[in-house]
Amino acid sequence: FERSYDIADQNRFFGPKQLTLNDQPLPAVPENEGYYVTSAIAQRGVQWLNEHHAQHRDQPFFLYLAFTSPHFPLHALPEDIARYADRYVSGWDAIRQQRWKRQREVGLVGIELSALEKSTVPSWNLAEEELQRRLGPGEVGYAVPWTELTAEQQRFQATKMAIHAAMVHCMDRDIGGVVEHIRALYDFDNTLIFFASDNGASAEQIIRGDLHDPAAPLGSAKSYLGLGPGWSTAANTPFRKHKHWNHEGGISTPLIAHWPAGIKSRGEWRRSPGHLVDIVPTLLELAGLAPPASFNDEPRPSFPGRSLVATFANDEPVAHAPLFFKHQDNRALRRGDWKIVAAGKDAPWELYNLVTDRSERLNLADKHPDTLAELVAIWTARDAAYAQQGATGTPLPRPGQAKPKK
Numbered sequence: 407f408e409r410s411y412d413i414a415d416q417n418r419f420f421g422p423k424q425l426t427l428n429d430q431p432l433p434a435v436p437e438n439e440g441y442y443v444t445s446a447i448a449q450r451g452v453q454w455l456n457e458h459h460a461q462h463r464d465q466p467f468f469l470y471l472a473f474t475s476p477h478f479p480l481h482a483l484p485e486d487i488a489r490y491a492d493r494y495v496s497g498w499d500a501i502r503q504q505r506w507k508r509q510r511e512v513g514l515v516g517i518e519l520s521a522l523e524k525s526t527v528p529s530w531n532l533a534e535e536e537l538q539r540r541l542g543p544g545e546v547g548y549a550v551p552w553t554e555l556t557a558e559q560q561r562f563q564a565t566k567m568a569i570h571a572a573m574v575h576c577m578d579r580d581i582g583g584v585v586e587h588i589r590a591l592y593d594f595d596n597t598l599i600f601f602a603s604d605n606g607a608s609a610e611q612i613i614r615g616d617l618h619d620p621a622a623p624l625g626s627a628k629s630y631l632g633l634g635p636g637w638s639t640a641a642n643t644p645f646r647k648h649k650h651w652n653h654e655g656g657i658s659t660p661l662i663a664h665w666p667a668g669i670k671s672r673g674e675w676r677r678s679p680g681h682l683v684d685i686v687p688t689l690l691e692l693a694g695l696a697p698p699a700s701f702n703d704e705p706r707p708s709f710p711g712r713s714l715v716a717t718f719a720n721d722e723p724v725a726h727a728p729l730f731f732k733h734q735d736n737r738a739l740r741r742g743d744w745k746i747v748a749a750g751k752d753a754p755w756e757l758y759n760l761v762t763d764r765s766e767r768l769n770l771a772d773k774h775p776d777t778l779a780e781l782v783a784i785w786t787a788r789d790a791a792y793a794q795q796g797a798t799g800t801p802l803p804r805p806g807q808a809k810p811k812k
Contacts, residue, residue: 407470409428409450409454409457410426410427410428410429411425411426411427411446411447411450412425412426412427412429413425413443413447413474414426415615416474416477417479417614417615417616417630418437418443418481418615418616418627419442419443419444419474419475419479419481419482419627420435420437420441420442420443420481420626420627421434421435421436421437421439421441421627422434422435422441422443423435437627442483442576443474443475444473444474444475444573444576444577444580445576445580447471447472447473447474447580448471448580448581448583448584451469451471451584452583452584452587454469455467455469455584455587455588455591456591459591459592463591466693467592468689469584471581471584473577473580473581475573475574475576475577476570476573476574476577476633477608478608478610478612478630478631478632478633479614479615479629479630479631479632480566480569480570480573480624480625480629480631480632480633481569481573481625481626481627481629482569482570482572482573482576482625483572483576484623484625484626486572486573486575486576487565487568487569487572487625489571489572489575490567490568490571490572490575491565491568492564493564493567493568493571494563494564494567494568494571494637495560495561495564496552497552497553497555497560497563497564498549498552498563498567498636498637498639498640499551499552499553499640500552501567501640502519502639502640502643503519505640505643505644506519506643506644509643509644513675514675515644515764517644517763517764517765518644518763518765518767519643519644519765520644520645520646520654520655520765520766520767521646521765521767522549522639523549523639523646523647524548524549524550524635525548526549526609526635526647526648526651527547527548527609527611527635528609528610528648528650530610530612531547531609531610531611531612532547532611532612532613533547534546534547534548537611540613540618540620541613541618541620541631542562542620543556543558543559544558544559544561544562544563545559545562545611545634546559546563546634546636547611547634547635548635548636549609549634549635549636549638549639550636552636562624563634563636563637565624565625566624566631566633566634566637567633567637567640569624569625569631570633570637570641572625581601585599593667594666595665595666595667596665596666596667596668597665598663598664598665598668598692599663599664599665600661600662600663600685601660601661601662601664602659602660602661602662602682602685603659603660604659604682605649605656605657605659606638606641606642606645606647606648606649606654606655606656606657606658606659607633607637607638607641607642607648607649607655608632608633608638608648608649608650609632609633609634609635609638609639609648609649609650610632610633610649610650611632611634611635612632613630614630615630616628616630617630618630618631635648638655639655642655642656642658644765645658645764645765645766646765646766646767647749650733650734650736651733651736651749652731652732652733652736652737652738652747652748652749653738653747653749653766654760654764654765654766656733656736657731657738658764661680663714663718665718668692668718669718669719670719671718671719674721675721676717676721677721678717678721678722678723678724679723679724679726679729679740680714680717680724681711681726681729682711683709683710683711684711684712684713684714684724685711685714686709686711687709687711687712687713687714688713688714688715690713691713691715692715697709707795710727710730711726712724712725712726723742728740728741728781728784728785728788729741730785730788730789730792731747732789732792735750735751736748736749736750737755737785737789738785739781739782739784739785739788740760741781741784743759743760743761744757744758744759744760744777744781745757745758745759745760745766746758746778746781746782746785747766754771755771755778755782756769756771757769757770757771757774757777757778757781758770
């Protein structure tokens with residue numbers, strides 16, 4: 407990139423201590439300076455759009471905005487939190503049912519709701535007793551039925567979700583500001599905009615950064631809260647599990663494409679599976695560019711992704727190789743309608759038909775052992791190939807670090 411603004415401190419939305427601008431370290435931001443990282447990212451984007459328009463207005467631009475919201479900790483502007491103060495008092499069970507009903511009404515999904523897994527939490531989460539000792543008696547460690555919570559716990563949990571919603575609200579507002587700036591400066595109808603998320607909602611509950619002050623307002627810089635498994639389950643409706651796992655709740659995210667001059671369809675669903683690795687091949691095709699053969703004088707591996715351009719016109723399958731997933735010993739592979747997934751290093755493989763069972767309720771491993779074995783063999787070979795590929799070549803430095811010498 408010709409310009410970059412990197413936040414290597416995801417623990418502080420109001421006063422980050424690790425920032426770089428164009429790979430050069432910036433001083434830490436004082437907490438009382440009025441800084442909020444979501445808005446800061448958008449403001450940099452607007453600044454660079456202005457610079458590009460002043461210097462290269464007849465040339466195309468590429469802008470990548472990677473917001474940290476709504477990653478933990480739950481930090482949001484108080485005026486945005488107030489908007490949602492009473493929105494979630496009905497609890498995660500009711501909200502989950504409401505969202506599932508709405509999803510079916512608009513045609514987004516036609517599947518059953520995934521089974522509730524009360525005790526599914528990351529192994530590094532703090533124990534419930536420790537959470538309550540450090541965060542207060544309103545915290546809970548598991549996705550138990552809402553009716554089992556005390557009144558104090560319900561108030562605390564409803565506030566947490568209000569903060570999460572406020573983080574999304576601010577991000578939405580700031581994205582809107584960037585979009586309106588593009589509309590004012592450029593040929594908006596001929597600008598392709600992708601919106602995507604990186605993973606499902608997180609059930610993590612840990613305390614980092616400047617820790618948590620129980621006396622501080624929830625959502626402020628002195629607080630440190632995670633969404634937790636109850637609200638994460640609701641946020642991932644109708645899918646199973648959370649971020650960290652490779653079940654659909656951890657990896658299924660939306661991709662929205664807006665390009666009036668190039669996409670004639672309006673408001674249509676595309677159900678063909680895609681992956682983040684498809685974005686670069688898509689952009690290269692639209693730009694009329696071939697993938698580079700090397701990078702930093704080293705051979706570049708072939709792209710695992712495929713262009714999504716054909717799906718702009720029709721909901722047709724992308725000619726993918728099987729989609730590979732691995733994260734913290736959780737594993738998955740999708741080929742066509744079939745998906746294998748395992749929740750942990752030593753966990754057995756599960757097999758699902760995602761056309762009929764995307765909520766992953768019916769494990770078909772015993773009924774289709776040949777399909778299972780074939781997909782496991784593909785995953786194993788891909789895993790070995792990626793491990794070998796990662797062991798060669800020169801690693802890229804983090805922003806702000808010196809580039810390795812040859």
